[in-house]
Amino acid sequence: MSTLAIDKAGPSRKVKYGSMSRDRTWALRWSYFFLVLFAIFFLTPPVYMLITSLKSSAEISAATNPWWVFHPTLSNYVELLTSNQFLRFFWNSSVVAIAVVIITMLISIPAAFALARMKFWGSATLATGVFLTYLIPDSLLFIPLFKMLAVFQDYTGITLLNRWYVLLFIYPTLTVPFCTWIMIGYFASIPKELDEAALIDGASWLQTLTRIFIPVALPGLIAATIFAFTVSWAQFLYPLVFTTSVDQFVLPVGITTTLIKGDVFNWGQIMTGALLGAAPPLVIYAFLMDYYIAGLTAGATKG
Amino acid sequence: MADVVVERGRVARAAGARKGTSLRNALGRKSTVAFFLTLPLILLIILLVLYPAFYSVYLATLNKAMTKFVGFGNFTFLFKRETFWMVVQQSCIFAITAVIFKALIGFIVAHFVHNIPAKGQRKWRGMLLVPWVIPPAMSTLAWLWLFDPSYSAFNYTLSFFGVGPIPWLGDTFWARFSVILVNVWYGAPFFMIMYLAALKSVPDQLYEAAAIDGANWWQRIWYVTLPMMRNIIAITTLFSLIVTFANFDIVRILTSGGPLDTTHLFATWAFQVGIQSNDIPLGACVSLFMVPILAVAAIFILRDVSKRGNEA
Numbered sequence: 001m002s003t004l005a006i007d008k009a010g011p012s013r014k015v016k017y018g019s020m021s022r023d024r025t026w027a028l029r030w031s032y033f034f035l036v037l038f039a040i041f042f043l044t045p046p047v048y049m050l051i052t053s054l055k056s057s058a059e060i061s062a063a064t065n066p067w068w069v070f071h072p073t074l075s076n077y078v079e080l081l082t083s084n085q086f087l088r089f090f091w092n093s094s095v096v097a098i099a100v101v102i103i104t105m106l107i108s109i110p111a112a113f114a115l116a117r118m119k120f121w122g123s124a125t126l127a128t129g130v131f132l133t134y135l136i137p138d139s140l141l142f143i144p145l146f147k148m149l150a151v152f153q154d155y156t157g158i159t160l161l162n163r164w165y166v167l168l169f170i171y172p173t174l175t176v177p178f179c180t181w182i183m184i185g186y187f188a189s190i191p192k193e194l195d196e197a198a199l200i201d202g203a204s205w206l207q208t209l210t211r212i213f214i215p216v217a218l219p220g221l222i223a224a225t226i227f228a229f230t231v232s233w234a235q236f237l238y239p240l241v242f243t244t245s246v247d248q249f250v251l252p253v254g255i256t257t258t259l260i261k262g263d264v265f266n267w268g269q270i271m272t273g274a275l276l277g278a279a280p281p282l283v284i285y286a287f288l289m290d291y292y293i294a295g296l297t298a299g300a301t302k303g
Numbered sequence: 304m305a306d307v308v309v310e311r312g313r314v315a316r317a318a319g320a321r322k323g324t325s326l327r328n329a330l331g332r333k334s335t336v337a338f339f340l341t342l343p344l345i346l347l348i349i350l351l352v353l354y355p356a357f358y359s360v361y362l363a364t365l366n367k368a369m370t371k372f373v374g375f376g377n378f379t380f381l382f383k384r385e386t387f388w389m390v391v392q393q394s395c396i397f398a399i400t401a402v403i404f405k406a407l408i409g410f411i412v413a414h415f416v417h418n419i420p421a422k423g424q425r426k427w428r429g430m431l432l433v434p435w436v437i438p439p440a441m442s443t444l445a446w447l448w449l450f451d452p453s454y455s456a457f458n459y460t461l462s463f464f465g466v467g468p469i470p471w472l473g474d475t476f477w478a479r480f481s482v483i484l485v486n487v488w489y490g491a492p493f494f495m496i497m498y499l500a501a502l503k504s505v506p507d508q509l510y511e512a513a514a515i516d517g518a519n520w521w522q523r524i525w526y527v528t529l530p531m532m533r534n535i536i537a538i539t540t541l542f543s544l545i546v547t548f549a550n551f552d553i554v555r556i557l558t559s560g561g562p563l564d565t566t567h568l569f570a571t572w573a574f575q576v577g578i579q580s581n582d583i584p585l586g587a588c589v590s591l592f593m594v595p596i597l598a599v600a601a602i603f604i605l606r607d608v609s610k611r612g613n614e615a
Contacts, residue, residue: 031418035427038412042434042492045445048456052448066456111344118337126341128605133352135542135601137549139570140594141352143577143587144359173351180344205336234438236552237570241578252440256556267448274441285436289429292436296493297500 046278053077053272060267076272086273088247089254092164093233093277096250100171100232101225108176108224112183113209117195127184134177142241145170149242164248167239171232178231179224182298186220187213223295226288230281251277363588377588386564386572391592393479394568398548401486405547406540408487409494416495417502428499435492443556446485447472450557475565478558482566485553490546494539501535502528537607541600548596569593 052060054072064070080086114120115127149160160166190213198208214221236252243249246258255273259266285292366373381387416427434442449456450471458468471481509527518526529536551570554560560567560575567575569592577586 031415107343110340114337114340144355236440278437
């Protein structure tokens with residue numbers, strides 16, 4: 001009798017268990033199915049860039065299947081990488097982005113340290129102000145900044161408009177607030193005991209910053225650096241407004257204005273240029289993905 | 304400025320006299336040090352953000368040659384122009400539609416990524432974030448090429464299904480659709496990453512408790528996931544609303560505002576009026592119209608962010 005009861009209970013429980021795991025398998029299959037769909041949607045433009053960059057002009061204008069390369073060629077890459085103009089854009093972009101990263105770090109690390117650790121008159125207001133500044137978009141400021149630079153030139157005779165180095169003054173307005181904000185979060189999460197110990201050992205504020213805070217908050221520092229670099233690399237509006245000569249252009253402006261000549265779109269070269277322009281952020285992302293994502297989410301989850 | 308210099312001198316003297324060990328001394332030195340550490344930041348914000356912001360209000364009250372004060376002349380001029388109202392309308396359509404779709408797609412994709420085994424999540428997450436990593440000016444060029452009137456790869460594919468050819472950028476409806484599509488493509492991964500981080504922070508016990516109470520998947524999302532993620536959703540959405548409303552790159556490269564100015568946003572129209580047509584006061588005036596909506600969104604973000612800070 002009792003064995004029978006157990007026999008009855010056994011299969012029924014097993015069936016239920018099986019159906020649950022079958023539900024899970026189906027949920028998993030559906031998840032993968034939709035993820036593949038979304039991945040296709042998200043990756044089509046970059047993949048299409050690559051496809052087009054491997055085609056010759058003749059193949060592009062022949063109306064063959066656009067999704068396939070029949071005669072792959074590297075001529076677009078060779079042509080761009082040997083063109084002085086394109087290398088000039090790349091050089092300008094690199095110098096601007098690297099210099100902006102350094103300037104940003106020099107401004108935002110000390111400021112974040114002071115705001116996170118030294119309570120002084122107005123420090124809370126300043127921290128809020130920094131966050132608000134981050135929310136002011138570039139499209140609100142480009143016109144007054146343009147006029148300011150023109151007026152500045154009239155008064156002092158120093159030409160800043162149409163020089164690539166003007167961007168070194170302007171880009172920090174985009175990078176410094178966010179970097180300061182996330183560095184405040186990282187610095188504030190360091191235990192107070194650490195800097196107290198340093199203080200007792202006779203370290204000055206500056207030594208506390210360089211010997212304790214910077215090494216401990218290194219992941220945050222890397223995230224901030226990546227942010228500053230990608231923002232200055234991708235910025236399009238400011239260089240479009242502030243530079244007009246071809247030799248002063250950075251990559252995004254250079255590609256959109258010089259490779260499109262009148263109505264003639266040399267798509268093979270445009271796509272190659274765009275892909276090469278997208279390469280540095282993509283490479284950084286591929287190698288430092290975790291820091292990149294930490295920086296992205298830090299803005300809302302820290303502080 | 305003078306105050307600070309005096310104080311610094313005092314501190315230095317005191318430090319020299321008594322080797323600076325008293326509490327008052329340390330405090331004095333601390334605030335001085337703090338001031339100098341934050342000085343570059345303060346200067347940057349005042350000179351290159353606050354000053355231009357107020358300067359643009361001043362510019363907006365000048366005439367085109369910037370020789371005469373015209374008060375609200377530019378504003379009343381804008382109110383009489385049909386294009387201006389079209390820009391207002393399109394900016395709102397663009398920002399609201401794009402943010403809604405970004406939030407929805409981001410939420411759905413984040414759920415799917417969260418669903419699959421933890422081993423593969425990193426790979427998928429890495430792949431799905433690519434649109435956010437590529438500089439928008441570059442990826443928009445790829446879209447421009449995909450939308451090309453004669454060689455559009457989309458139209459080529461659609462022709463197999465007997466659809467098209469669709470004038471992606473040539474027709475008002477499709478041009479508006481296209482700029483929103485590209486913006487959603489660019490921004491949805493950001494939502495995905497934020498939501499994924501939020502999903503991971505929801506404790507498993509809550510789902511177990513809900514499952515024991517007999518909640519189905521919809522109830523689990525509605526009564527557990529969404530309330531736990533409310534703050535992140537609010538911050539991300541408001542932040543994205545600001546960025547989308549102020550968007551420039553995508554519309555500038557895809558359509559430059561055309562056809563017939565129907566896809567212009569505040570930023571692109573301000574650029575066309577202020578820089579290309581050289582009417583700086585009118586351009587400043589146009590971009591100032593972004594301020595009210597930005598301010599409202601900023602206030603709400605600030606409230607949510609500080610609320611979060613208090614909880615922690």
